[in-house]
Amino acid sequence: MPLVSGSRTHPFLVSVASLIALAGNGCYRVPDGKKAIADVRIEGVHGIDEEELLDRLATRESSRFLGAFDGVVYEYEIFDPYALRRDLQRIERYLRAQGFYDAHVYAARVETKGNKVYVTVGVNQGEPVLVDSIAIAEKTPVDEKTREAIRKAIKSVLPIGKPLDEDKFAESESAALKGLTSTGHAAAKLTRHAEVDLATRRARLIYTVEPGPLGKFGPVKVEGLGDLPEGPVRRIFGVEEGARYSSEVLAEGRQALLDLGVFASIDIVQDMEEFQRSQVVPITVKAQPAKIRALLLGGGVELDSLKTDTHLQVGWQNGNFLGGLRKLDLRYKPGIVLYPTRFPDLLPPTDPLYEHRLTGTLRQPAFFEKRTTGFARAEYNIYPVLLPRATEDVLGYHELRGEVGLERTFWGKLFVSPEYNLQANFPFDYVGRVEGVEPLTISYLAVASHLDFRDDPIKPRRGIYIGNELQLAGGPLQGVADDIRVQPEIRGFIPLPRKITVALRGSVGFLFPFNYSKFSQINFEKPGTSRAEESARDYQLLFFRGFFGGGPTSNRGYPLRGVGPHDYIPYLSPAGQSGAAGGCNPNDQACYLPTGGLSLWEANVEVRFVVSGPFSTAIFCDAGDVSPFAVSIRLDRPHLSCGGGARYDTPVGPIRLDVGYRIPGMQYPTGASFEIDPAPLLGMPIAIAFGIGEAF
Incomplete structure (x- = not known):
C-alpha cells in the first residue's frame, strides 16, 4: 500500500463526505435537570470479557465523536438511577453465569461533575466453579470413534479446569451433537446437566446420548440452478449417495458452494x-x-x-466462463505518472509517464478433486522504476508474467498454494537514455501457506496467524536468477478490556543467490572500493528478488524501500547512468539508492482502540532491518519508529492513516556504511502512511 494516498481513492472520498455530513447534523446538549454519563467502570473483575459485560448494561458512557468530542454527532447517554439499580443485578447474574457463583456487587459510586456523572461499580468476584470431569451416559452404546469425537467436541468449547460458563455449557451441547451427527448418527439426540459441588467449587458435566441408528446419504437433488451446470455443482458439493452420513461433510459441501461466489444462498434440506x-x-x-x-x-x-x-480501472467478471463454473476475471488499469511530482516536494510535473496493468485470471473449482481450485494468471505491465530520489533518466519495463497453480484449504484453517511463475522484463527508456540494463527472464516455483486461527481476517481481535512463502528460482527451471527465497511470518492478536486489541507481528526473510550478488557483496564488504560496472547486473536482479523495508505494511517511519542497504547503481544514479558525465562520484552517498538485500527481519507491535462506531485509533512501534549479506540478522540496526494513527471502517476494510516518527539514536550505529536517512517531512523525521486495510 502506498504512502499518503491509496490507489482506491473513492472509498476515502466517500468517507470524508460522510464525516462532513455527520458533523453537519449539529451538536447535542444535556437536557435541563439531567446528567450525562461520562464514564462507566467496573472494578474487581478479572478473567472475563469486560467489554461484553459493559455492552449488556443500560448504564453506558456517552459516545464521543472521533473519541474526543462530547455531544457531536452522537447524543448523550442520560443517567437513570433506577436503570443503574437494575444493572447491578445484571452484573451479578452475568458473573454467576460465567461460573462465579459467589459474585456480588458491594458498592456503586456515582460522582457528579457539572452536568456529567462518573459511575464506578465495585465487585467482589470470588472464586469460580471449575469443570472437574466430563461424563457421557449412553442410552445405546456407541463405538469408540464416536465417543472420542463427542469428548473432543466438548473439550474444544469447555475444557476441564475452566470456569463453568453457562453460555459455553450450552455451546458444548451443540458441539457434542455435531460430534455425533458427523460420525453417521443422523437423528441423534443429546441432553446435558451439571452436578455442582459449591464446597469444593467443582462441577461434573454429564451428557446423555441417544445416538439412534447409523445412516447413509440417499439421493442428492439440486434445485434452483437456473443456467448454471449441475455436474460441477454436484462435484464440488461432494456428497455421494450411499456414503456414511456426516453433518460435517454437508457443512463443508455447503461452504464450498458458497465460496464459488456465484450463489446468493445455499440451503440443505434433509428428509x-x-x-x-x-x-x-x-x-x-x-x-x-x-x-x-x-x-x-x-x-x-x-x-x-x-x-x-492518475488512473482508471476497467474490469469484467464471469462466474461461469465456458461452463464448468470457471471464473474469468479481466482487469485493465491504465494511468499517467506525473513525473517528478511526489510527496512532500510536490515539484511541478515535467514528464507524463504512461503505465498500465493488464491482468487476466481463470479459476477452475474442483480441479483434480472436489476441494482443490486450479488457477492460471497472465499479466502484461508497463511501469517506470521510481526510487526515493528523482533521477534524470527514467528506466521502464515491459513486464510479461504468467502463473499456474493450485489452491487448497485443509480443515478450514490451513491454506496451501503451490504455483509456477515465469516473468520476462524488457527495459526501455522513459526519459533520457539508460544503458547497462539487460532483459531478464525469471522462472521459479513458489509455495505459499498459512495457518489462520484469527476470529476475523479483516479486523481480528484474537487469534494467531502463521504464514510462509518459499520460492525456488532457476536451476532446471532456467531463467537468469538462480536462488532460494523464504519468508516466514507470525501474527498474534490479544483482546483487552474496553475494546482494546494488542496486535503483534514478526517476520524474517532469507535470500540465497547462487549466480548473482558476488560483486554487490564486495561493494558492501569493502566500502570505498565500489565495483559499479560489475555490480550492475547484481543490483538489477536484486531489484526483483531482494528484500526491501519501509512503508505502510512494514516500517511506517520510513517511505517505501527506505530501510535497507543503499549503493551507487550505475543506470539509476541521480546523475544518470554516466557518473563521470554527471559529476556523480560512485563513493558519494548523495548518489546512493536502495539496492535490496539478502536478509530481513521485522517486528511490529500495535495497540488498537475502538473509539465509537466505525472510528478507531492506534499507537504502534515498528522495527526492522534489511542486510546486504546472507543470513545476517543485524539487531544493532533496529530502525525503530513509533507513532499513531486513525482508522475508519468501510465494507472493503478500514481506511488507515498513520504517522511514524523515527526515534533518534535507535536507527543504526553511528558511521554505519550504506545507510541513508530519508528526507525530513515538515522538518521532522517522520513518514505518513495512508491505505486501506490494517498494517497486518
Whole structure:
C-alpha cells in the first residue's frame, strides 16, 4: 500500500463526505435537570470479557465523536438511577453465569461533575466453579470413534479446569451433537446437566446420548440452478449417495458452494422422515444464484513518496466462463505518472509517464478433486522504476508474467498454494537514455501457506496467524536468477478490556543467490572500493528478488524501500547512468539508492482502540532491518519508529492513516556504511502512511 494516498481513492472520498455530513447534523446538549454519563467502570473483575459485560448494561458512557468530542454527532447517554439499580443485578447474574457463583456487587459510586456523572461499580468476584470431569451416559452404546469425537467436541468449547460458563455449557451441547451427527448418527439426540459441588467449587458435566441408528446419504437433488451446470455443482458439493452420513461433510459441501461466489444462498434440506423408515437420508440442495457477470469501472489518484499518478480501472467478471463454473476475471488499469511530482516536494510535473496493468485470471473449482481450485494468471505491465530520489533518466519495463497453480484449504484453517511463475522484463527508456540494463527472464516455483486461527481476517481481535512463502528460482527451471527465497511470518492478536486489541507481528526473510550478488557483496564488504560496472547486473536482479523495508505494511517511519542497504547503481544514479558525465562520484552517498538485500527481519507491535462506531485509533512501534549479506540478522540496526494513527471502517476494510516518527539514536550505529536517512517531512523525521486495510 502506498504512502499518503491509496490507489482506491473513492472509498476515502466517500468517507470524508460522510464525516462532513455527520458533523453537519449539529451538536447535542444535556437536557435541563439531567446528567450525562461520562464514564462507566467496573472494578474487581478479572478473567472475563469486560467489554461484553459493559455492552449488556443500560448504564453506558456517552459516545464521543472521533473519541474526543462530547455531544457531536452522537447524543448523550442520560443517567437513570433506577436503570443503574437494575444493572447491578445484571452484573451479578452475568458473573454467576460465567461460573462465579459467589459474585456480588458491594458498592456503586456515582460522582457528579457539572452536568456529567462518573459511575464506578465495585465487585467482589470470588472464586469460580471449575469443570472437574466430563461424563457421557449412553442410552445405546456407541463405538469408540464416536465417543472420542463427542469428548473432543466438548473439550474444544469447555475444557476441564475452566470456569463453568453457562453460555459455553450450552455451546458444548451443540458441539457434542455435531460430534455425533458427523460420525453417521443422523437423528441423534443429546441432553446435558451439571452436578455442582459449591464446597469444593467443582462441577461434573454429564451428557446423555441417544445416538439412534447409523445412516447413509440417499439421493442428492439440486434445485434452483437456473443456467448454471449441475455436474460441477454436484462435484464440488461432494456428497455421494450411499456414503456414511456426516453433518460435517454437508457443512463443508455447503461452504464450498458458497465460496464459488456465484450463489446468493445455499440451503440443505434433509428428509428425516425417510431416514426413520430406511436409515437413508435424501438430500436436497436449494440454490439461489447470484449475478455471475459484472462490469467494473473505477478510477483514482495516487500520491506517495515515489510518485503521483492518475488512473482508471476497467474490469469484467464471469462466474461461469465456458461452463464448468470457471471464473474469468479481466482487469485493465491504465494511468499517467506525473513525473517528478511526489510527496512532500510536490515539484511541478515535467514528464507524463504512461503505465498500465493488464491482468487476466481463470479459476477452475474442483480441479483434480472436489476441494482443490486450479488457477492460471497472465499479466502484461508497463511501469517506470521510481526510487526515493528523482533521477534524470527514467528506466521502464515491459513486464510479461504468467502463473499456474493450485489452491487448497485443509480443515478450514490451513491454506496451501503451490504455483509456477515465469516473468520476462524488457527495459526501455522513459526519459533520457539508460544503458547497462539487460532483459531478464525469471522462472521459479513458489509455495505459499498459512495457518489462520484469527476470529476475523479483516479486523481480528484474537487469534494467531502463521504464514510462509518459499520460492525456488532457476536451476532446471532456467531463467537468469538462480536462488532460494523464504519468508516466514507470525501474527498474534490479544483482546483487552474496553475494546482494546494488542496486535503483534514478526517476520524474517532469507535470500540465497547462487549466480548473482558476488560483486554487490564486495561493494558492501569493502566500502570505498565500489565495483559499479560489475555490480550492475547484481543490483538489477536484486531489484526483483531482494528484500526491501519501509512503508505502510512494514516500517511506517520510513517511505517505501527506505530501510535497507543503499549503493551507487550505475543506470539509476541521480546523475544518470554516466557518473563521470554527471559529476556523480560512485563513493558519494548523495548518489546512493536502495539496492535490496539478502536478509530481513521485522517486528511490529500495535495497540488498537475502538473509539465509537466505525472510528478507531492506534499507537504502534515498528522495527526492522534489511542486510546486504546472507543470513545476517543485524539487531544493532533496529530502525525503530513509533507513532499513531486513525482508522475508519468501510465494507472493503478500514481506511488507515498513520504517522511514524523515527526515534533518534535507535536507527543504526553511528558511521554505519550504506545507510541513508530519508528526507525530513515538515522538518521532522517522520513518514505518513495512508491505505486501506490494517498494517497486518
